[in-house]
Amino acid sequence: MKHTAIEWLFQKLWDEPKDKLTWYGILEQAKAMHKEEIENAVKYGCSDWGSAKDAEHYYNETFKTKNQ
Numbered sequence: 001m002k003h004t005a006i007e008w009l010f011q012k013l014w015d016e017p018k019d020k021l022t023w024y025g026i027l028e029q030a031k032a033m034h035k036e037e038i039e040n041a042v043k044y045g046c047s048d049w050g051s052a053k054d055a056e057h058y059y060n061e062t063f064k065t066k067n068q
Contacts, residue, residue, distance in 0.1 A: 004037065
C-alpha cells in the first residue's frame, strides 16, 4: 500500500533511533516525496497545469522557502 509523504515520515521516525542526523535524512526524503505528490497532483489533476515543468514551477512558487 502506498503512503502519503506524511504517513511515511511518521512511520520512519517512529521506527528509527532518535538521532538527529538520521532524522534529518528522513526529513529530506519526505520533502522529496511531498514535492513529487504535489507535482503529480498539479500535472494530472489540473487541466490548466499540464506539463511537468509547470508542475515543478507551481511547487517551487507555493512550497519552497528561501532556506531550502
